Amino acid sequence: MWKWLHPYANPEVSYHFAGKLIPWFKYLTILLLSIGLVWVLLFVPADYQQGNSFRIFYIHVPTAILSLSIYSTMAVIAFCGLVWQLKLADASVAAIAPVGAVFTAIALITGAAWGRPTWGVWWIWDARLTSELILLFLYLGVIALHSSFSDKSQGGKAASILTLVGVINIPIIKYSVEWWNTLHQGQTVTKLGAPSMASEMYWPFLVCFFGFVCFLGWIISLRFRTEVLSRNAMRPWVKSVAELSEKK
Amino acid sequence: MQFTNLNDFLAMGTHGFYVWLSFGITFALLFALIYSSKRKNKQVKNAIIKRQLREKKLKKAAQLQKESISTSKSKEVSS
Numbered sequence: 312m313w314k315w316l317h318p319y320a321n322p323e324v325s326y327h328f329a330g331k332l333i334p335w336f337k338y339l340t341i342l343l344l345s346i347g348l349v350w351v352l353l354f355v356p357a358d359y360q361q362g363n364s365f366r367i368f369y370i371h372v373p374t375a376i377l378s379l380s381i382y383s384t385m386a387v388i389a390f391c392g393l394v395w396q397l398k399l400a401d402a403s404v405a406a407i408a409p410v411g412a413v414f415t416a417i418a419l420i421t422g423a424a425w426g427r428p429t430w431g432v433w434w435i436w437d438a439r440l441t442s443e444l445i446l447l448f449l450y451l452g453v454i455a456l457h458s459s460f461s462d463k464s465q466g467g468k469a470a471s472i473l474t475l476v477g478v479i480n481i482p483i484i485k486y487s488v489e490w491w492n493t494l495h496q497g498q499t500v501t502k503l504g505a506p507s508m509a510s511e512m513y514w515p516f517l518v519c520f521f522g523f524v525c526f527l528g529w530i531i532s533l534r535f536r537t538e539v540l541s542r543n544a545m546r547p548w549v550k551s552v553a554e555l556s557e558k559k
Numbered sequence: 560m561q562f563t564n565l566n567d568f569l570a571m572g573t574h575g576f577y578v579w580l581s582f583g584i585t586f587a588l589l590f591a592l593i594y595s596s597k598r599k600n601k602q603v604k605n606a607i608i609k610r611q612l613r614e615k616k617l618k619k620a621a622q623l624q625k626e627s628i629s630t631s632k633s634k635e636v637s638s
Contacts, residue, residue, distance in 0.1 A: 352582070353560055353568070363571035367581045374585075413592050421581040428577050526589065530596050537600040544607050553607040 323548045325399055326539045329532040336529035343522030350515040367425040373520040375418035377527065378446060379481055381411035385453075386478045389471035401467030402542055404474060405457045406534035410527060412450035419443060430494050438487035439495040442480055449477040463542055 318324045351369040358365035385407045392400025422440070423433045434440065453470045460466030488497050508516070543549045562568040571578045 348582075353562065356561060357572065362574055364574040364577050366571070366578050370581055370585050409595075410592065413588050417585050417588055420584050424577045424581040424584075428574050530592055533596045533600060537596070537603050540600075540607065541603045544603075544610065549607060550611055553604045553611070 322539050322543050326536055329535050332532045336525045340522060340525040340529050343518055347519035347522050355515050361429055364425055364428045367421050369516060369519045371421040371425055373523045374414045377523055378415040378418050382481060386474050389474040393471050402538035404470055405538045406531050408450050408453040410530050415447040415450055435494055437493040438491040439493055442484045442487055445480055
């Protein structure tokens with residue numbers, strides 16, 4: 312049943328597959344994020360309590376949700392890589408971590424900029440914010456481990472183990488708003504089936520969310536190709552690929 | 560349209576600073592990520608090409624050396 316997956320364990324096949332995905336993700340990103348940007352900045356009504364600072368929601372919430380999804384994805388890949396010794400798994404983890412770090416940073420910064428007018432403080436050491444900050448450090452740790460070994464497979468293994476240890480942080484972030492008292496509000500959009508939002512505010516959220524998802528697909532595919540190339544530099548197919556791109 | 564003129568739009572009620580700070584930093588970070596990903600891709604490709612050229616050079620030099628050794632040997636034999 313899963314046999315169709317087998318060819319993708321070959322780095323050359325995966326490399327070309329990722330290359331085919333890039334233009335789709337790229338143009339969808341440009342389309343969705345530009346629609347979302349105009350919609351959110353010009354047409355979405357201001358919140359009756361928070362006023363226009365509510366517009367930050369459309370960046371803050373998608374990036375925060377995705378920072379968790381990216382980490383979970385990375386952890387599943389790291390686990391498979393450790394168990395089945397897949398070399399491509401290391402390349403994927405190395406490709407995903409920097410993107411996750413950027414999304415976490417965006418979630419933290421926009422959260423601070425939203426917190427100042429809404430709560431009156433830029434930062435507070437409560438459960439949600441602190442655990443999200445730890446997530447950023449986990450991403451940075453994974454990036455650092457990947458680049459601090461001269462043997463790439465050694466570094467990949469260390470980074471994968473750190474990724475798996477850090478998984479404990481994910482449920483803590485997700486449920487922190489329920490387990491502890493905090494300034495941070497509870498979940499609004501991830502309540503399945505019944506988001507507690509007006510639909511004129513919910514639709515632009517979906518557009519932005521999928522815009523960010525496509526952005527992830529685009530950049531992760533691009534970085535994955537780079538990682539595969541650098542890990543297979545001695546193979547003949549890589550040489551011909553590098554030559555071709557030089558001629559362009 | 561929620562705003563009647565440009566000043567209103569830039570002011571965002573009283574929250575202009577926070578809104579533009581968020582959107583500005585977000586898109587600056589996204590573009591920085593795009594740029595660095597593309598640059599790294601190019602660097603890796605260039606490094607591969609460079610190494611390839613060096614290998615070719617080394618191979619050629621080795622071959623030349625081999626040839627010169629064999630020709631000098633044959634000269635010795637003939638003399």
